[in-house]
Amino acid sequence: MILSQTLEIAVPIGSAAMTDIALIAIFCVVFTYIVRCVFQYTRSKLIGNKLPGPTESFLWGNAADMQAQGGLVLFLDHLHERYGPIARFWDGVGSLSVSINDPKLLQQVNGTRLEKRVDGLDFLKGLLGARGIGYTKGAQAKARRQLWHGVLSGQPFQQSMLPAFNKMVESTLDDWTEGEGDAQGEGVVIEFNMAARMLWLRLNQEIEGQSEWGTGDLLSLLIAAKGPDGSPAFSTAEVHDEVLTLLFxxxxxxxxxxxTLHQLACHPCAQEAAREEVDAAWGGRPPNTLQALISLRYLHACLxxxxxxxxxxxxxxxxxxQDVRLGKHVLPRNATLVAPSASIHSNPEYWPEPGKFKPERFLEADSGTDKSDKLCPVKHPGGxxxxxxxxxxxxxxxxxxxxAMNTATLVLGHILQRFTVELPSEADRQLHFKEENLSLESTDGIHLRLRPRAKHVS
Ligand code: HEM
Known part of the structure; x- marks a missing residue:
């Protein structure tokens, strides 16, 4: 009886107490979150504003400056020209980004074993698949990368794709010769952005699931991949998202x-050198070994x-x-590190005459051979x-x-064997770029004329 009375009274008091405890807990969590945000904001403002960079608006950061420059890539070029190799900007309220365009400094920061991508890229999840490699982190990412690496770099895959890819490229080139223009005389003018995209889609559809190569295709390899305990490494949903990543x-x-075709059309001597290399290595036939692709060093350097x-x-x-100290500067924890590859690739300290097309930068004399004319890839391009x-x-x-490099070499080799690539008019030499999807795109497309060579592989 005493027990039941105690229970009757204890239940309502307990539930009120629980509600109070829950409210206090929620308050504590919200309070801690706010204090953390204020602390982080103040810290990044205090440390960030010691770094060189433009003034920002409280609400929009430097968004207006980015827009005025035509996008982030162009804004970063401008930023480094004005503020030197380390420059900061604000992406919004208290969102600090630090851009570094000097490889030596970038390497020091990379020494902290940078792994995490910014959450801002989450908007691509729908497109890329949230369960794909791009969104995995930590130990899971490491294991997944090893699997991917095994599948993509494996000789069996690359070797087994060659016959099917040769066939596919040849049939696409046949279609191109039947396009606009006179194939035997003037040649065919093609809008290359579109044509190249269609070709790659066809190639990737091949990879996605044709049984033509038995078990050597990418989809079969992903399905067959095993984890350390011998169970399937990817669930069906994960395989689906990995294929989306691949299509990207x-x-x-x-x-x-x-x-690359546009550059070769602008530089006929480079085109001729690349073609001579293909003719010598393939002898007028489609390549049937990976070695036949890897041996095309000059073409590789053009790419x-x-x-x-x-x-x-x-x-x-x-x-x-973590905080990173670079000389007198401190880059605070939680800031975004930006590596502006476009700006790094045009830094004259590493790339003399950066605006000139010089494939030789990527080649050097092979010291291991007695043939002095033999070239091999430079170990660290740009030094x-x-x-x-x-x-x-x-x-x-x-x-x-x-x-990517092997398939591009394969396709270009086929094109060079069959066609001379030319500019349809002098106006097509200069491409005009605008920023799209964080890279620079030609505003008017890329127009090229393919003139069939007298003798080619059919
Ligand atoms: C010329 C062609 C390509 C270029 C320029 C390119 C460039 C890039 C870049 C810049 C990244 C981000 C790297 C980083 O954050 O450090 C990336 C990631 C990635 N790329 Fe490519 N890519 C190309 C083709 C491909 C192809 C054909 C595939 C698949 C067959 C592929 C698969 C991936 C994957 C899976 C990742 C994410 C890796 C990870 O999250 O750990 N890429 N690529």
Missing amino acids: GVYDNSKILSH QETLRMSAGRGVIWRVLE HPLAFIPFGFGLRNCLGQKY
């Missing part, structure tokens, strides 16, 4: 192709020089997870490991870079 690579891949000059992404981001970063850097660099 189409965009970069089509850009490198159209921009790299194009990535340096225009086809790479303009900006790479990381979150600083520093972070002077050339079209594929990003450090722990989260691009996983598709070898694949």
